[in-house]
Amino acid sequence: MATGRTHRPATRSRGIPEATVARLPLYLRALTALSERSVPTVSSEELAAAAGVNSAKLRKDFSYLGSYGTRGVGYDVEYLVYQISRELGLTQDWPVVIVGIGNLGAALANYGGFASRGFRVAALIDADPSMAGKPVAGIPVQHTDELEEIIRENGVSIGVIATPAGAAQQVCDRLVAAGVSSILNFAPTVLSVPEGVDVRKVDLSIELQILAFHEQRKAGEEAAGEGADTTPPAAPPAAAVRRRAGGGTEQGPDGDVPAVMPA
Amino acid sequence: MATGRTHRPATRSRGIPEATVARLPLYLRALTALSERSVPTVSSEELAAAAGVNSAKLRKDFSYLGSYGTRGVGYDVEYLVYQISRELGLTQDWPVVIVGIGNLGAALANYGGFASRGFRVAALIDADPSMAGKPVAGIPVQHTDELEEIIRENGVSIGVIATPAGAAQQVCDRLVAAGVSSILNFAPTVLSVPEGVDVRKVDLSIELQILAFHEQRKAGEEAAGEGADTTPPAAPPAAAVRRRAGGGTEQGPDGDVPAVMPA
DNA sequence: TGTTGTGAATTCCTTCACAGCC
């Protein structure tokens, strides 16, 4: 789900499995909600329900962090919040820059959940000179020319790319050259990065396509149901079939380069 | 990565592993790019590189779809595009509704990649009456009151939730009741849905937290390096530690309910 | 008694390596 090119073999970072790391934020959210309601302790069963996983998985996940629970009782909410936060590195301040302040970039800049978890938007950067100086979410947009300076001055190590696909690799290269070593990519491209740089990708159209797959399957089951297999009716040997959407935008079959959005 | 509550045991839908389904859109994108450059055939090695995976994995993935390649030659680009599109259900038209037209909802509505893959934005829905009628991305926003009618009239089966966290479950319930059976959730909540409904989640703050984890680990390795283990310095038994961000928005430790954004 | 923590079993995914075919 992450790592652009660098075929890092899904390292078990510091002994904690990737799959577990990916769930820690979920637990953390559920725990913080409990904390706000001043719930002192929680069982694996309850917490698992709140996080939407099963309790055995949750207990195993926590076992990688240490033995933070009490048998017969459960987990101390505040303590766990602290431990998970520390494990995730959220007890420190992470300045991030957002590059590409279109619709999506603006949405990200306005997102409150950032600051509430140790992430601080250090700068907004856009290539459009007419954007420069315009405040978005209270932060003035700066021009791409200043990218390197901004990164270095703020000690930024995490960058968010919300540019069109065409610009993403170039922006990525500049970020990395300037010292960024973790990138969250919203552009619909596979980014190439040197060893040691982490890339995670958020790709809207991929999520929709996966949903469509399951949706189609459901529809098929309903219809068929009876005998034989579901093998599709062997298709035209070499005929490309394009979409046949109804209305809506168009801007090239797939090269995308959307006005502003994720894939 | 999907399914809110419904603990569906990661079914291998129609024999194709979930992990493979999740990669098909990646291949499709790479293939479409090749198609545009009029490249007639491609080897597993080349295509894998373009999609950012390794070639053995790609070949195995394709083997679940059928034998669409030619030994000694490679894959016919157009043909594969068609086969994958069909497998994903993209050869048909999928009307979707977007609920919650804040910054993010607007970004989604403007996203071109939608239409280019069989997804058609059938309607934009928001709870704010003052939004009603206002066009976003050329589509007039409609009020939540009309949700059920819109779903039914357009035969919508895929819904996108881009509301604040507090409204998400309620919106979800209404969508499901009206007939939607696949949901893409951008709100930072675990959604409960009945059996048979698919939920996928896109959660920005989770992605950032995962990056922070790895970033922290990198920093730690640099520093340490030498002897002993990396076990952290046992922490204060029951003291919650809050962020210490610098500037930035605030709106409650975690309950989130952001102005408009994903988690 | 009630709940954690964890070995063992299971299932799922990835990678290897090579036979089969063009």
Place this chain on the structure above:
DNA sequence: GGCTGTGAAGGAATTCACAACA
């Protein structure tokens, strides 16, 4: 000779089920 398709091996993630223990 080159490249696909796939059994088989290896590894990772999940789940089971129960001993340990407050």
